Structure formats: C-alpha cells, structure tokens
Amino acid sequence: MSRDPDVIRRRILQTAVVGATAVVVGAESWRSPDAPVSATAPAVRAPSPAPAPALGLDKFADPLRIPPVRRPRGDGAGLTIRLRPARVRVHSQLPEVPMWTFDGHFPGPTIEVPRGRLVRVTWQNELSGAIPLVAVEVPAGDGDPPKNHPGRDGADPVEALAAIPPWTAVHLHGAHTGGGNDGWAENAVLPGAAQLSEYPNDQRAATLWYHDHAMHLTRYTIMAGLAGFYLIRDPKEEDALGLPSGDYEIPLMLCDRNLDTDASGRPTGRLLNKVVLRRPEPKVTSEFTGPYTMVNGVIWPYLKVKPRAYRFRIANVSNYRTFRLMLLDENGEPAMDAVRLVGTDQGLLGAPVTPADAIPLAAAERADLVIDFSRHRDRRLRLVNVSPGVAPGTPDPDGGVPEPDVMQFRVGGGSPVAFAPPRPSSSSSFRRMTPADVPADAQRRWVVIPPPGASPDQPVNTMWEMEEVDPAQVAVPGPGIIQISLADGQVRTLRRAAQAYEDRTGAVAARGQWETWHFLGLTREVHPMHIHGTAFQVLSRARIDRGGYNDSTGGTTTPLKQVAEEPLPAWEQGWKDVVTVTGGQLVTVAARFDHPGRFVYHCHILEHEMHMMRPFVVMPHEVMMLQH
Known part of the structure; x- marks a missing residue:
C-alpha cells in the first residue's frame, strides 16, 4: 500500500464526511506480534498537508484543561484524595460521559511536594458501579481488523467487566518509598476502605504520576480515568536552569483512546476498549490502540500561549502507543529548534538539550520540555505524533496513526521573551554514569523477553527471569537456555529461573547497593520495562544477532552475538524508571535500591502487564547474611 503522503491523505478523506455529524473510519492494517516496530526510526522530513476535521470531531475546538493543584503543607502532612465516579466532557461536540476519577477530575489533581518533605496520602475509595467503559474483542478475520476505528464493529461487550467491583491499588509511579507504600497490585481496597501511603519524597525533582495498579485491571481502570500527576520540586536545581x-x-x-458510536455511526463519547481477538483459546488479544488523542482528558485541545518560553511536564499514559513528538510550524515544517529537553522520567538533566528529531515517549515514560514560542508570535503550531517513515503531520493508517495531531498552540502577540538557558551549574546534582561508576561487586541480573509462544503454556507475551550457570550444569541447547557472547568475548550461559508472576521470588537485592540489570529482547516489539522503587541510568544499548535463537526449542542453538553498541539519545541519558527494550537489543541499566520491601518490575504495556510482571525483594544486607 502506498505511503505517499498525498495518497494517504486522499484515502482518508475519501472515507470521510467532514463535519460535526461525520465519522472518518481510518484503515489500520494489523501488525503481528513479531512485526518490526521502532521507537527511534528516522522520519521523512517533508511538509505536511493542512489539518482537516477527522474521525467525526473537529480538531482544536476545545481549550486544554489544566488539573487542579494540591500542595500538602508541612513535613508529615496528610492529604486525602478520593477515588470517585464523575462525568467528564472530553470534547465539546460530545455529551459528558461517566469516568472513574481522582477527586472528580481526569487527570486527577496535580500533587506538588518539596524534595525531602514526607507526605502521607489517604487514597479513599468512593467508587461505585462497574468500570465505566465498554470493552469488546473483535474476532480477527480476513483483511484489516479495525481496532483503530471508532465503534464496536458488531462485537458484543465483554460481560465479565460488568461484574468486577471497584477494587483499586494506587501506585505512585517513580516514587522511592518502602514496599508497603508502593501500591502492591494485590493489596487493593474496596469501596468504603482507604489505602494509606507514605512518600518520603527524598529524591530528585521529577515528574511522577499516580495511577491504579490493581492486579489484572490496569488496562481498564487507567483508561477509565484513574491517573494524575505528582511533581517533586527542588527550587535550587530548577532555578539554576532558569x-x-x-x-x-x-x-x-497524553493518551490514545477510542469511542463508542451510536446507531448512525456518530461517536457518543463513551470510552471504548476495543482489541482484536487473535486467538480464542487460550485467549490472546491485541494491544489497545485508539484513533483519538487526548491531552489532559480533552481530544485534540488547543492552548493559548504568549510569545515566550513554557515548561511542559509530559507523561504518556497510553496502554500501548509510543508517541514520537514533534513541533510543527504553520507551514507543517519541523520547529524543533524551539524545543529543549530539560528532564527525563526521574529528574532534570545537567543542562537543556535541543532534540535533533522527534522525541519518542513510550507508555509510562515522561519528558520535561521547554518550548520557546518567542519566534512564533501570532502563529499556530502543532504538536504531532510522527509515524516512522512518514512525513511529519501526515496520517499513517497503515502504521496505526490515522490522525497524527496531538494538540495546537495558539501564540498571541505582545513583546517576545526568548528563553536563555544558563550554562551547566554546579548546583545541579545530575551526573552521567558510565559502566566504570558501577561497583565491581554489583549484582548482575538478566531478564529475557522471548517471542510470544516461546513456551507451550504461554502463547502470550512473557518474560523470563534468568540465572547465570556453568554450561556444564545444563543441557545446551535446551528449552529456556540462552547463551550470549558479549563484546569482551565471554560467553554467558543463562537458565530460565522464573516466568510467571506467581513463580518463586528469586531476586533479592541488598538495600543501598548497586545492581546492573540486563534486558535481552528477542521479540520484535518495543517493551517499556519499568522497575518499581528506584531510579536507574541506561548504561548501554547494543545490537544483538539473534540468529542463534531457535523458536521451536525456546532456546539458543548457538550463542547470540553482541554486534555493536548503539549511541544513547539525550532522552536516555538522564535518570529513568522506564526503558524501552526492542527485539535484537541488549539494554543494560544500573540501579540502587534504597528502600526495603517487596516490589515488582514489569512491561508497562498494560495488555502485557499480567504476563510480564515479576516480584523482587529489597532487604538490609545484614538480614540477607542470616540466610547463609
């Protein structure tokens, strides 16, 4: 199928009746679990066509909604956040729709706290009724399964969803806190009860976010509205960057969403979780992607700005979608010279960085950006999702992006005020780590992400927790046995030690000590891996020749080979808590665990979370010694 921008545009418009009563049904070809996906592929830099109404709703019709702010006062201050139903309007051409919210807002209130100030939050469950969305599973058939189209496509709602009680466990994503405060997925509470959590906030100034983490439910409950921002502030460092x-x-x-439709095919506003049923028994579904992009709970909003610099704290809370964010000027040309990256998941960089291309943001990743509008007075700019290999701002229905626009900035008049970032300051606590900074005795851990179906009892995406063994102790080749030849020529033999969430917990980390985690991707999908309770830095990303892996045996017949190191882009050189792992890559991170307790690490694609989650424990080193 042609990927020429004009051909794609015509195909979109030929299927549309443009206007408030029309619905555009964009085409999306299904991408198999092993289809190549890249978060960093270069975009074709060409002008994009002028935006047009699409998918039954006018773009840039509504102002951006700003969540309310809650600032606890005093060390040890208490804060109560109520989880409750509410009706929310996601677009002015739609009626209000039911959602589950924090304090009646989506996103929930932005909680702001100073670094080092203890805060105790009561997450009060006042929810009622069933999860307020429609979930359908469309059978896969001939042609393109329409998961990225509005409406149910004739599929009946998933009945089990109506019987699920409002069972919630709030996780503060990125928080450095004890395991008892982390929002353990099975320690959920029912309506009338509260979850009490304590957050020391003894960590770098950063953009965190809170969300429901109840076991088996996050792919629905986050979509239903249970998410909000949590900002840790450090005036010393933030002021140093101006x-x-x-x-x-x-x-x-940011998130992508789908909407139910009425009998005439018009969107109703009701949230729709539509996936493709790839296999009925045992059930395997696609990941969710939706044709509508919401920003702060509004579909394709606009924001009026002055001709000066603004700071944007951006979080991708999609189930699956990776956004590749680019700023375009009125002519559809990239305007990334106005953008500065100042921070990543877990805090500020030492100095602002000007991105050379679109900024990838996988599910659960954050970016701290400054956009300088001073040279764009009285103009309109767009933030778009750039599809790899397609001109910025152009629809890519074949790649699952029927509408690339995210939001619009309307720059006003007045005297411009340019952003003049200072040089790196000694007040910055940021230091870029290298492998030499990791202690020689640091614990080494291995996690392998095999192709779906690597085990007969696991037809879905999964991951293997590995242990290094003497090759003489195992049968090579064999199921679950992976050998890899590293750049130093050493061949390491890895044996699968655990796979399912309920398997024995074998990973025990010593509090206060460094570890290196190696994520080896053998599938071709991008998996955003999140480690709870810590921050890490990405030490390296290397290409691997996966030719030695045998799908039929679920192991290697010859050692995998490390081919070459890949340069780390700016957005991977800061402190992180999510790292993307692509097939044919070995990604190594360094982390230190300062808070004891029981935690998890998992893929943050919400449809993968159930089968790609494993527990680990952090305890004092002295306690660990008692086991010997």
Whole structure:
C-alpha cells in the first residue's frame, strides 16, 4: 500500500464526511506480534498537508484543561484524595460521559511536594458501579481488523467487566518509598476502605504520576480515568536552569483512546476498549490502540500561549502507543529548534538539550520540555505524533496513526521573551554514569523477553527471569537456555529461573547497593520495562544477532552475538524508571535500591502487564547474611 503522503491523505478523506455529524473510519492494517516496530526510526522530513476535521470531531475546538493543584503543607502532612465516579466532557461536540476519577477530575489533581518533605496520602475509595467503559474483542478475520476505528464493529461487550467491583491499588509511579507504600497490585481496597501511603519524597525533582495498579485491571481502570500527576520540586536545581514556572509551567497527560458510536455511526463519547481477538483459546488479544488523542482528558485541545518560553511536564499514559513528538510550524515544517529537553522520567538533566528529531515517549515514560514560542508570535503550531517513515503531520493508517495531531498552540502577540538557558551549574546534582561508576561487586541480573509462544503454556507475551550457570550444569541447547557472547568475548550461559508472576521470588537485592540489570529482547516489539522503587541510568544499548535463537526449542542453538553498541539519545541519558527494550537489543541499566520491601518490575504495556510482571525483594544486607 502506498505511503505517499498525498495518497494517504486522499484515502482518508475519501472515507470521510467532514463535519460535526461525520465519522472518518481510518484503515489500520494489523501488525503481528513479531512485526518490526521502532521507537527511534528516522522520519521523512517533508511538509505536511493542512489539518482537516477527522474521525467525526473537529480538531482544536476545545481549550486544554489544566488539573487542579494540591500542595500538602508541612513535613508529615496528610492529604486525602478520593477515588470517585464523575462525568467528564472530553470534547465539546460530545455529551459528558461517566469516568472513574481522582477527586472528580481526569487527570486527577496535580500533587506538588518539596524534595525531602514526607507526605502521607489517604487514597479513599468512593467508587461505585462497574468500570465505566465498554470493552469488546473483535474476532480477527480476513483483511484489516479495525481496532483503530471508532465503534464496536458488531462485537458484543465483554460481560465479565460488568461484574468486577471497584477494587483499586494506587501506585505512585517513580516514587522511592518502602514496599508497603508502593501500591502492591494485590493489596487493593474496596469501596468504603482507604489505602494509606507514605512518600518520603527524598529524591530528585521529577515528574511522577499516580495511577491504579490493581492486579489484572490496569488496562481498564487507567483508561477509565484513574491517573494524575505528582511533581517533586527542588527550587535550587530548577532555578539554576532558569525554567519557566507558575502560569508558564503546564502538565500534559497524553493518551490514545477510542469511542463508542451510536446507531448512525456518530461517536457518543463513551470510552471504548476495543482489541482484536487473535486467538480464542487460550485467549490472546491485541494491544489497545485508539484513533483519538487526548491531552489532559480533552481530544485534540488547543492552548493559548504568549510569545515566550513554557515548561511542559509530559507523561504518556497510553496502554500501548509510543508517541514520537514533534513541533510543527504553520507551514507543517519541523520547529524543533524551539524545543529543549530539560528532564527525563526521574529528574532534570545537567543542562537543556535541543532534540535533533522527534522525541519518542513510550507508555509510562515522561519528558520535561521547554518550548520557546518567542519566534512564533501570532502563529499556530502543532504538536504531532510522527509515524516512522512518514512525513511529519501526515496520517499513517497503515502504521496505526490515522490522525497524527496531538494538540495546537495558539501564540498571541505582545513583546517576545526568548528563553536563555544558563550554562551547566554546579548546583545541579545530575551526573552521567558510565559502566566504570558501577561497583565491581554489583549484582548482575538478566531478564529475557522471548517471542510470544516461546513456551507451550504461554502463547502470550512473557518474560523470563534468568540465572547465570556453568554450561556444564545444563543441557545446551535446551528449552529456556540462552547463551550470549558479549563484546569482551565471554560467553554467558543463562537458565530460565522464573516466568510467571506467581513463580518463586528469586531476586533479592541488598538495600543501598548497586545492581546492573540486563534486558535481552528477542521479540520484535518495543517493551517499556519499568522497575518499581528506584531510579536507574541506561548504561548501554547494543545490537544483538539473534540468529542463534531457535523458536521451536525456546532456546539458543548457538550463542547470540553482541554486534555493536548503539549511541544513547539525550532522552536516555538522564535518570529513568522506564526503558524501552526492542527485539535484537541488549539494554543494560544500573540501579540502587534504597528502600526495603517487596516490589515488582514489569512491561508497562498494560495488555502485557499480567504476563510480564515479576516480584523482587529489597532487604538490609545484614538480614540477607542470616540466610547463609
């Protein structure tokens, strides 16, 4: 199928009746679990066509909604956040729809706390009724399964969803806190009860976010509205970078969503979780992607800005979609010279960085950006999702992006105020780590992400927790046995030690000590891997020749070979808590665990979470010694 921008545009418009009563049904070809997906593929830099109404709703019709702010006062201050039903309007052409929210808002209130100030939050469950969305599983058939189209496509709602009680466990994503406060997925509470959590906030200034983490349910409950921002502030470091603040600092929570339709095919506003049923028994479904992009709970909003710099705290809370964010000017040309990356998941960089291309943001990743509008007075700019290999701002229905626009910035008049970032300051605590900074006795851990169906009892995406063994102790080749030849020429033999969430917990980390985690991707999908309770830095990303892996045996017949190191882009050189792992890559991170307790690490694709989650324990080193 042609990927020429004009041909794609015509195909979109030929299927549309443009206007408030029309629905555009964009085409999306299904991408198999092993289809190549890249978060960093270069985009074709060509002008994009002018935007047009699409998918039954006018773009840029509604102002961006800014969540309310809650600032606890005093060390040890208490804060109560109520989880409750509410009706939310996601577009002015749609009626209000039911959602589950924090304090009646989607996103929930932005909680702001100073670094080092203890806060105790009561997450009060006042929810009622069934999860407020429609879930359908469309059988796969001939042609393109329409998971990226509005409407149910004749599929009946999943009946089991109506019987699920409002059972929630709130996780503060990125928080350094004890295991008892982390929002353990099975320690959920029912309506009338509360979850009590304590957050020391003894960590770098960063953009965190909170969300429901109840076992088996996050792919529905986050979509239903249970997410919000949590900002840790450090004036010393933030002021040193001269960052915009007050009215010029705005959180942006991004997600893709789908909507149910009425008998005439018009969107109703009701949230729709539509996936493709790839295999009925045992059940295997596709990951969710939707044709509508929401920012702070509004579909394709606009924001009026002054010709000056603004700071945007951006979080991707999609189930699966990776956004590749690019700013375009009025002519559809990239305007990335106005963008500065100042921070990543877990805090600020030492100095702002000007991105050379689109900024990838996988599920659960965050970016701290400054956009300088001073040279765009009285103009309109667009933030778009750039599809790999397609001109920026152009629809890519074949690649699952029927509408690339994210939001619009309307720059006003007045005197421009340019952003003049200072040089790196000694007040910055950021230091870029290298492998030499990791202690020689650091614990080494291995996690392998095999292709779906690597085990007969696991037809879905899964991951293997590995242990290094003497090759003389195992049968090579054999199921679950992976050998890999590293750059230093050493061949390491790995044996699968655990796979399912309920398997024995074998990973025990010593509190306060460094570890290196190696994620080896053998599938071709991008998996955003999240480790709870810590921050890490990505030490390296290397290409692997996976030719030695045998799908039929579920192991290697010859050692995998490390081919070459790949340079780390700016957005991977800061402190992180999510790292993307692509097939044919070995990704190594360094982390230190300072808080004891029981935690998990998992893929943050919400449809993968159930089968790609494993527990680990952090305990004092002295306690660990008692086991010997």
